[in-house]
Amino acid sequence: MHKILALVIILGFAFVVSCSKQSDTTVTPTTTGTTATYNDLWIPPxxxxxxxxxxxxxxxxxxxxxxxxxxxxxxxxxxxxxxxxxxxxxxxxxxxxxxxxxxxxxxxxxxxxxxxxxxxxxxxxxxxxxxxxxxxxxxxxxxxxxxxxxxxxxxxxxxxxxxxxxxxxxxxESALALPRTYGEDDIPLVLTSRNYTSTNAFDLSARAYGDYQLTNGTSSAQVSLPKQYVRLRILNAEIERGYNLGFSDNRTFYVIGNDGGLLDAPVAVTRVKMMVGERVEILVNLGNDAAGSSLDLKAYNSGQAFGFPGGEPNSTGDFGSLLNNTDFPVLHINVKAATPTAITALPAKLTTNTYWTTADVTNSRTITITGGQGATAFSFDNNLYGETKINQTIKLNAIEKWTITNNNIFGHSFHIHDIQFKIISRSSGAVGTHESGWKDTVYVPVGESVSVIAKFDDFASSTNAYMYHCHFSNHEDGGMMGQFLVTQ
Ligand SMILES: [Cu+2]
Missing domain, CATH: 2.60.40.420 (Cupredoxins -  blue copper proteins)
Structure with missing residues (x-):
């Protein structure tokens, strides 16, 4: 269903639904008084x-x-x-x-x-x-x-x-004084959510957003972290939902890496927006927290402008979810004693990136987000993905500026294979310092044009194409994907 139509239809009973919001009555969260029950975060081997x-x-x-x-x-x-x-x-x-x-x-x-x-x-x-x-x-x-x-x-x-x-x-990276003991002070966090059928199967229907959050495949996840600087490597592995992440006490934390590596220096934030496919590495200082205390990493997804994926107010239907337009925890953190090799200071400098600028550009192209009306799938430039259709051809070693324009209904997460790019402009305002590093996936909100620059070097083929696509997998499966060749 058309998102705006869906939104209009649900507005009439959104209030009623919000009053009867269910909790997950199964594994968790089981809340008794102020004590919630958590499951230990799975750390992938x-x-x-x-x-x-x-x-x-x-x-x-x-x-x-x-x-x-x-x-x-x-x-x-x-x-x-x-x-x-x-x-x-x-x-x-x-x-x-x-x-x-x-x-x-x-x-x-x-x-x-x-x-x-x-x-x-x-x-x-x-x-x-x-x-x-x-x-x-x-x-x-x-x-x-x-x-x-x-x-x-x-x-x-x-x-x-x-x-x-x-x-x-x-x-x-190895020369820096950063937390890097995997599973101890360097923690991977894979964020997603799911819906279930009455027999506990994953719901494979057209619903875009899960009702039940999973962190590393763990529901109501908790982890014990040492009283020192801790590094979180966070991936938005959702189908469509964005996460506006922050800590429950609104503390400042530091973005140190984007999709393609370290930023030049840590960037202080209290929230960071992550769309599907994006990664951030952050440092959070637990050194001033008492051992035995706790805090939550949360998605502050309430009150977002329309077009933020997961901000829709409805809780049912293809674009509804119990987690929509709410603030919800993604990780409960229990603070424990520091480790012997604790990182206790924030590095002032991380690396020296040399980014492409407009002056380097040898070719520019535009990609317009189209479709999405009624039963029509989202597409690029009115073209759905075709297995044998080459949409763009790029000269090897070209430094290209791609401008992705979205005047069409809803936000998207735009991913280009092969390269890492630099976001050089957003038509709605400044590029965030939290997304100032190398990127392969960029949020394109509705009503905005985003320009990125990349060099297409090293690998050419006249037959094997790379993809560019929306990383919402429902949109991608629907044909919001194109192919490009890099040729000699
Ligand atoms: Cu999309």
Missing amino acids: TLTGTTFTLTLAKSTKQLRTGAVTNTYGYNGASFWGPTLIMNKGDLVKLNVTNNLSEATTTHWHGFHIPAIMDGGPHQLIEAGTTWSPSFEVKNNAGTYWYHPHLHEKTKEHLTYGAGGLIIIKDPI
């Missing part, structure tokens, strides 16, 4: 080295009381997959086995690699087969991820839980 073996298979997870939920996981995980730790400069090989009963693909989100290794819709991994891409890790230290990218199946495979994080390390 890590894989290291230069050869990575991933096996995607069906699994189950006890997410609610009663029946288990059918899920997908890599390497035996009951939801999601291991965190791959790679070093910049390494030549890596990945052996990805698909033990599902249908084809999938595995995309290395954010990686600068040849198109044929990218794991987009064309690199099919048929059921029962293994795909073995290999490439040099050329990206900066940062937080990346892998996920399915099979056209028209991406939302379904993601919903079941297929995905994982990738942490890249490099000498610049």
Whole structure:
């Protein structure tokens, strides 16, 4: 249904619905007086080295009381997959086995690699087969991820839980006094939400937003963190919802990294907006908190302007959710004693990025968000994705400015494969300092044009295309995706 029409229809009874809002009466949260019940945050195991073996298979997870939920996981995980730790400069090989009963693909989100290794819709991994891409890790230290990218199946495979994080390390990051003990003071956080059927199966209907939040596949997650600077590597792995993150006492925290690596210096914020596909690395100082005290990392999603995904006031229907237009916790943090190697100071300087500027640009192109009216799917430039349709052709080594214009109904999360870009302008005002680093995914709110600059270097092919698309997987599956070739 058209979002505005849906909004108009629900406005009449939004008040009634908000008064009868249900709580999750199953696993959690069970609130008795002021004491809530939490589940311990699952920390994905890590894989290291230069050869990575991933096996995607069906699994189950006890997410609610009663029946288990059918899920997908890599390497035996009951939801999601291991965190791959790679070093910049390494030549890596990945052996990805698909033990599902249908084809999938595995995309290395954010990686600068040849198109044929990218794991987009064309690199099919048929059921029962293994795909073995290999490439040099050329990206900066940062937080990346892998996920399915099979056209028209991406939302379904993601919903079941297929995905994982990738942490890249490099000498610049390693030389800094930053928290980097994984699972101790360096914590991965994968944010999403789900709906369930009456038999506890994941709801695969057209609903865009889950009623029940999951952090690393854990509902009502809690974690004990040491009384010192802690690093959180956060991924928005939603279908469509954005997260306006902050802490329950409104404390200042520091963005140190964007999608493609470290910022030049920490950026102090009290909120950070993350759209689907985006990553931030943040530092939060727990050094002044008493051991035994607690605080929450929360999504402050109430009161957003229309077009913020998950800000719609309705709680039912395709664009409704119990979490819409509310502030809700994504992680309960219990503060414990500091570790012997605690980081107790914020680095003043992180790295020196050399960003592209308008003066570097050798070619400009515009992409207009279209469609979305009535039953018409969202698209780019009135073109739906076509398997053999090349929408853009880029000269190898071109430094291009892409302007994405959105005068059309709703916000989107725009992702370009192959490259990392610099956001140089937003028509509605300044580019946020929290998004001033290298990016591969950018929020394009309704009523705004966003310009980004990237260099398309190293990899050319006259036949193997890269994708650009909306990272809302329901929009992507609906055809809001285009293909580009980088040619000699
Ligand atoms: Cu979209």
